[in-house]
Amino acid sequence: xxxxxxxxxxxxxxxxxxxxxxxxxxxxxxxxxxxxxxxxxxxxxxxxxxxxxxxxxxxxxxxxxxxxxxxxxxxxxxxxxxxxxxxxxxxxxxxxxxxxxxxxxxxxxxxxxxxxxxxxxxxxxxxxxxxxxxxxxxxxxxxxxxxxxxxxxxxxxxxxxxxxxxxxxxxxxxxxxxxxxxxxxxxxxxxxxxxxxxxxxxxxxxxxxxxxxxxxxxxxxxxxxxxxxxxxxxxxxxxxxxxxxxxxxxxxxxxxxxxxxxxxxxxxxxxxxxxxxxxxxxxxxxxxxxxxxxxxxxxxxxxxxxxxxxxxxxxxxxxxxxxxxxxxxxxxxxxxxxxxxxxxxxxxxxxxxxxxxxxxxxx
Amino acid sequence: xxxxxxxxxxxxxxxxxxxxxxxxxxxxxxxxxxxxxxxxxxxxxxxxxxxxxxxxxxxxxxxxxxxxxxxxxxxxxxxxxxxxxxxxxxxxxxxxxxxxxxxxxxxxxxxxxxxxxxxxxxxxxxxxxxxxxxxxxxxxxxxxxxxxxxxxxxxxxxxxxxxxxxxxxxxxxxxxxxxxxxxxxxxxxxxxxxxxxxxxxxxxxxxxxxxxxxxxxxxxxxxxxxxxxxxxxxxxxxxxxxxxxxxxxxxxxxxxxxxxxxxxxxxxxxxxxxxxxxxxxxxxxxxxxxxxxxxxxxxxxxxxxxxxxxxxxxxxxxxxxxxxxxxxxxxxxxxxxxxxxxxxxxxxxxxxxxxxxxxxxxx
DNA sequence: GACTGCTGTTGTTTACTAAACATGGGGAGG
DNA sequence: CCTCCCCATGTTTAGTAAACAACAGCAGTC
Numbered sequence: 057x058x059x060x061x062x063x064x065x066x067x068x069x070x071x072x073x074x075x076x077x078x079x080x081x082x083x084x085x086x087x088x089x090x091x092x093x094x095x096x097x098x099x100x101x102x103x104x105x106x107x108x109x110x111x112x113x114x115x116x117x118x119x120x121x122x123x124x125x126x127x128x129x130x131x132x133x134x135x136x137x138x139x140x141x142x143x144x145x146x147x148x149x150x151x152x153x154x155x156x157x158x159x160x161x162x163x164x165x166x167x168x169x170x171x172x173x174x175x176x177x178x179x180x181x182x183x184x185x186x187x188x189x190x191x192x193x194x195x196x197x198x199x200x201x202x203x204x205x206x207x208x209x210x211x212x213x214x215x216x217x218x219x220x221x222x223x224x225x226x227x228x229x230x231x232x233x234x235x236x237x238x239x240x241x242x243x244x245x246x247x248x249x250x251x252x253x254x255x256x257x258x259x260x261x262x263x264x265x266x267x268x269x270x271x272x273x274x275x276x277x278x279x280x281x282x283x284x285x286x287x288x289x290x291x292x293x294x295x296x297x298x299x300x301x302x303x304x305x306x307x308x309x310x311x312x313x314x315x316x317x318x319x320x321x322x323x324x325x326x327x328x329x330x331x332x333x334x335x336x337x338x339x340x341x342x343x344x345x346x347x348x349x350x351x352x353x354x355x356x357x358x359x360x361x362x363x364x365x366x367x368x369x370x371x372x373x374x375x376x377x378x379x380x381x382x383x384x385x386x387x388x389x390x391x392x393x394x395x396x397x398x399x400x401x402x403x404x405x406x407x408x409x410x411x412x413x414x415x416x417x418x419x
Numbered sequence: 420x421x422x423x424x425x426x427x428x429x430x431x432x433x434x435x436x437x438x439x440x441x442x443x444x445x446x447x448x449x450x451x452x453x454x455x456x457x458x459x460x461x462x463x464x465x466x467x468x469x470x471x472x473x474x475x476x477x478x479x480x481x482x483x484x485x486x487x488x489x490x491x492x493x494x495x496x497x498x499x500x501x502x503x504x505x506x507x508x509x510x511x512x513x514x515x516x517x518x519x520x521x522x523x524x525x526x527x528x529x530x531x532x533x534x535x536x537x538x539x540x541x542x543x544x545x546x547x548x549x550x551x552x553x554x555x556x557x558x559x560x561x562x563x564x565x566x567x568x569x570x571x572x573x574x575x576x577x578x579x580x581x582x583x584x585x586x587x588x589x590x591x592x593x594x595x596x597x598x599x600x601x602x603x604x605x606x607x608x609x610x611x612x613x614x615x616x617x618x619x620x621x622x623x624x625x626x627x628x629x630x631x632x633x634x635x636x637x638x639x640x641x642x643x644x645x646x647x648x649x650x651x652x653x654x655x656x657x658x659x660x661x662x663x664x665x666x667x668x669x670x671x672x673x674x675x676x677x678x679x680x681x682x683x684x685x686x687x688x689x690x691x692x693x694x695x696x697x698x699x700x701x702x703x704x705x706x707x708x709x710x711x712x713x714x715x716x717x718x719x720x721x722x723x724x725x726x727x728x729x730x731x732x733x734x735x736x737x738x739x740x741x742x743x744x745x746x747x748x749x750x751x752x753x754x755x756x757x758x759x760x761x762x763x764x765x766x767x768x769x770x771x772x773x774x775x776x777x778x779x780x781x782x
Numbered sequence: 783g784a785c786t787g788c789t790g791t792t793g794t795t796t797a798c799t800a801a802a803c804a805t806g807g808g809g810a811g812g
Numbered sequence: 813c814c815t816c817c818c819c820a821t822g823t824t825t826a827g828t829a830a831a832c833a834a835c836a837g838c839a840g841t842c
């Protein structure tokens with residue numbers, strides 16, 4: 057079996073009973089091929105032990121996008137965060153597949169950014185999507201400076217010339233505050249995180265900005281700060297309550313995890329949610345729907361963010377001219393449940409505008 | 420010629436010597452069809468006088484996107500603005516064609532927004548791109564409320580749940596101010612427009628925000644306001660100069676038109692550009708390259724904005740689920756010419772990251 | 783007369799291929 | 813040992829067959 061030059065695409069085609077073109081399309085993931093045919097071709101490839109010997113030396117690397125999952129300190133990008141990440145990955149991989157990219161994932165934990173940079177140098181990839189949650193401006197400039205087409209998700213910075221896709225924190229926080237206001241609350245508190253990722257920072261800024269926009273004043277003691285883990289938030293809130301702080305009418309928590317710990321502490325001190333204090337979170341983690349009381353929270357389509365990241369990246373990769381950097385903010389939805397006062401029936405997002413099916417005679 | 424039911428797609432196919440599928444593809448603009456074949460099919464269609472009688476009653480309207488060119492007062496959307504618009508249209512129509520949409524353009528001048536809304540009601544279109552330059556928040560809510568998939572370009576508002584694609588005014592202004600600062604200027608002025616479209620408003624806000632960010636203070640008399648036409652800006656600047664104002668070291672003009680009038684007035688009063696006063700504009704209109712001195716200014720890819728608007732709109736139209744609203748800010752470039760001090764050689768935008776052509780053996 | 787279900791006609795779309803095309807390795811000739 | 817050309821190999825475009833969907837019209841039923 058060594059003398060005979062190994063098989064060609066045409067041998068496979070004959071064995072599978074299809075045309076050479078079809079084999080080529082299957083092997084390169086192009087065109088529209090039915091599952092049955094694809095399977096038959098792949099089977100033939102396997103049984104004949106075909107090695108695509110042609111183009112370039114060894115095996116060819118298809119166009120690959122690399123997703124960098126970076127946890128510098130891990131205060132935020134941790135287990136609690138994993139629901140998120142998998143939604144991002146869903147969105148990215150669906151769109152990457154549609155555009156014939158392979159999506160590969162590389163995780164970094166506790167390593168310096170330079171390690172990330174090194175891993176990228178000379179890697180056989182077409183573009184990078186980096187999880188920016190814990191990245192500083194300097195980190196981003198460093199990664200951006202590597203010369204690969206790059207998109208950052210889950211963060212956004214002014215001034216930096218890089219591509220970002222993030223949730224629209226400012227509009228989201230507005231929805232929370234406007235909701236509280238509509239329910240008659242005037243004294244609105246904010247539960248922030250000790251650790252300040254960029255999104256947390258943006259939410260904090262949005263809190264003050266939108267309180268002002270709504271004509272509300274922030275009372276000094278109503279902005280709390282706790283650890284950004286369930287246990288930490290619980291413990292910190294307990295300390296605060298023990299020290300006898302004066303509670304506001306309602307609180308916006310910078311994320312759901314913190315809201316869970318916060319609520320648990322409140323309940324333990326006999327504060328009823330939402331009768332005494334209303335709470336709204338951010339992220340809409342799965343538990344939020346099932347906890348008691350069910351948490352009203354902000355929902356952002358992570359899939360959409362992943363999808364848009366791939367779209368922008370593909371443009372970057374294939375454009376013939378340099379592309380201007382683009383910053384995309386994806387809108388958020390307030391999903392109303394029971395943790396904010398006078399819980400009303402579940403709110404529905406407005407229906408999508410139906411596709412107009414025009415039927416007028418032309419001109 | 421009346422008894423015989425008029426021709427079918429299969430008659431055309433026979434006449435043109437192709438398959439019925441090909442005729443269908445040609446007539447619907449789908450698939451890949453060579454020019455020759457397309458021509459032959461269309462010829463057959465014409466010569467047989469074929470009327471696609473099937474689907475729905477009359478003639479079918481293809482998927483159409485409508486671009487709304489709205490000039491409410493015309494202070495901004497006028498002749499000077501037309502270079503812009505045509506760049507937007509270029510970007511939109513290229514992408515619309517690629518996605519098999521027809522792009523139609525409807526202009527409104529001086530009519531109330533309700534007229535725009537009426538024109539849309541029941542129109543046989545799939546989606547709308549609206550030129551938001553002169554639209555207020557209320558206008559946008561109104562158009563948005565019509566239930567058609569809609570994207571607004573050339574403006575962006577916080578809080579409103581609508582899709583926007585605009586230039587990144589804040590980052591752009593930062594680039595201007597950073598440039599001035601790097602050249603040693605500390606006293607930086609701003610030439611605003613009397614009329615306040617949203618982009619002008621955003622630039623004004625960005626001016627103050629970024630001056631603060633760069634640790635610079637704004638002197639009271641250094642923020643001027645003039646009319647937003649060439650003649651108006653010229654006349655207003657002359658009045659100011661006649662009244663003997665104290666000029667700053669350099670000025671950022673909120674757009675090129677104003678910069679032209681401003682510079683003309685300055686020159687007339689013996690102020691040398693850039694030796695005495697530096698000026699940077701915004702828009703990079705064609706004249707900016709050829710005037711004397713050539714104007715350093717901000718360039719934004721209007722084509723990219725148009726392209727992205729169509730992309731977002733297409734997502735909106737074809738998505739099976741409701742899509743979250745998206746706000747996109749396209750980055751700007753400072754194109755350095757002679758109107759700012761110590762004019763250096765023409766700056767080039769950094770080359771696009773080359774497509775990585777990976778060839779490593781897989782695992 | 784109205785409604786229901788069947789049937790054939792028309793147009794659409796998917797999955798596939800023929801043929802033209804690109805690429806590069808290897809052999810013939812210098 | 814180098815150059816050039818040819819052809820083997822894989823890729824891509826432009827097309828089709830066949831399955832499919834959407835009706836219109838008609839027959840049969842109540």
